[in-house]
Amino acid sequence: MKKRGNNVHFFARKAQMNEIYHILIQILIAVMTYIILQNYIDSVAKDTLFEKSYLSKDIGLLINALYAGSGDVEYTYVNDKAELNKFNFGFNEQKVSIVESGSAGKIVSEQPYGEDLNSRYSGQKIYSPSQIIFSRTKERLQISRNSNEK
Amino acid sequence: MKNKRAITTFEILMWVPRILFLVVVMFTVMILIRSYVATTIDTSELEANIFISRILYSPNSISYFDSDIGRTYQGVIDINKFKSQTADKFLERSVYYGDNNKEIGAKFLLRDLSSNENNEVTIYYNEDFFREQKKLADSGFTRGPGGARGYSKKYDVIISKDNILNRGVLAIDVVVPNS
Numbered sequence: 001m002k003k004r005g006n007n008v009h010f011f012a013r014k015a016q017m018n019e020i021y022h023i024l025i026q027i028l029i030a031v032m033t034y035i036i037l038q039n040y041i042d043s044v045a046k047d048t049l050f051e052k053s054y055l056s057k058d059i060g061l062l063i064n065a066l067y068a069g070s071g072d073v074e075y076t077y078v079n080d081k082a083e084l085n086k087f088n089f090g091f092n093e094q095k096v097s098i099v100e101s102g103s104a105g106k107i108v109s110e111q112p113y114g115e116d117l118n119s120r121y122s123g124q125k126i127y128s129p130s131q132i133i134f135s136r137t138k139e140r141l142q143i144s145r146n147s148n149e150k
Numbered sequence: 151m152k153n154k155r156a157i158t159t160f161e162i163l164m165w166v167p168r169i170l171f172l173v174v175v176m177f178t179v180m181i182l183i184r185s186y187v188a189t190t191i192d193t194s195e196l197e198a199n200i201f202i203s204r205i206l207y208s209p210n211s212i213s214y215f216d217s218d219i220g221r222t223y224q225g226v227i228d229i230n231k232f233k234s235q236t237a238d239k240f241l242e243r244s245v246y247y248g249d250n251n252k253e254i255g256a257k258f259l260l261r262d263l264s265s266n267e268n269n270e271v272t273i274y275y276n277e278d279f280f281r282e283q284k285k286l287a288d289s290g291f292t293r294g295p296g297g298a299r300g301y302s303k304k305y306d307v308i309i310s311k312d313n314i315l316n317r318g319v320l321a322i323d324v325v326v327p328n329s
Binding site: 018029037050054061064070113118 | 172176196221254
């Protein structure tokens with residue numbers, strides 16, 4: 001006797017149940033593949049390692065160039081290609097070090113610069129600035145964030 | 151093959167190459183994406199040029215410095231500073247990368263053209279490191295980590311000695327390791 005009703009495709013012995021299951025499994029695999037690839041692309045898009053490397057090299061070379069200048073120099077560093085306020089900046093032991101703000105265990109990007117021992121840096125770490133002000137005189141180099149920031 | 155159990159087994163076995171192929175395609179897509187993302191920034195030539203500018207512009211290295219007006223004369227080399235026993239130390243003090251400097255090395259060769267004799271003076275910045283990296287740069291190992299690149303520049307300069315000015319040539323060789 002043939003079974004009647006809406007359940008014929010699922011409970012009939014000769015129904016194409018395998019085909020339906022195969023299609024469901026393929027859909028599931030496709031969705032999982034999409035989720036995996038989407039997560040990977042999101043991680044690549046959110047990755048800040050290149051930004052940190054770029055900023056550290058840019059600022060390191062800037063400090064070298066400031067030391068090369070004759071006379072007193074004051075320079076305000078802004079960057080529209082990278083968001084400075086996402087990072088903390090350190091200037092210790094002849095290295096610029098950059099790490100994301102408010103995080104621990106993140107990768108630090110460092111770039112060395114040649115300090116002039118006749119004109120040493122006498123500042124501190126700078127946290128999430130929108131601008132960085134470099135001021136070089138004969139006696140010292142000063143690095144600070146924009147004083148108008150709150 | 152009409153046996154349902156056999157058909158099911160066959161279809162399950164066919165999933166194995168399909169999943170393998172899927173994994174290969176996923177890795178290929180990930181590698182393609184990663185290959186278009188830039189991860190390295192090469193600034194070695196710029197570093198070398200800025201280093202040379204710092205040495206030439208600094209009042210505390212080899213250029214002639216007029217203390218009365220506080221001006222450094224780029225292009226005028228003070229031979230007393232150049233020949234000083236502590237010239238290397240002055241250079242390293244004006245561009246200080248730390249006690250164990252593995253960032254840059256340089257050689258400065260000054261030739262006096264006004265004299266018929268072979269009048270050359272050579273000083274170094276980070277001499278041991280320069281000699282070591284120069285071999286790498288000259289051998290062609292300029293790509294990838296562990297290699298080094300060399301940059302050379304020549305300047306026509308005036309050599310100042312006891313208020314006497316002579317023509318000269320300053321040849322600067324700088325080596326910068328890749329990383």
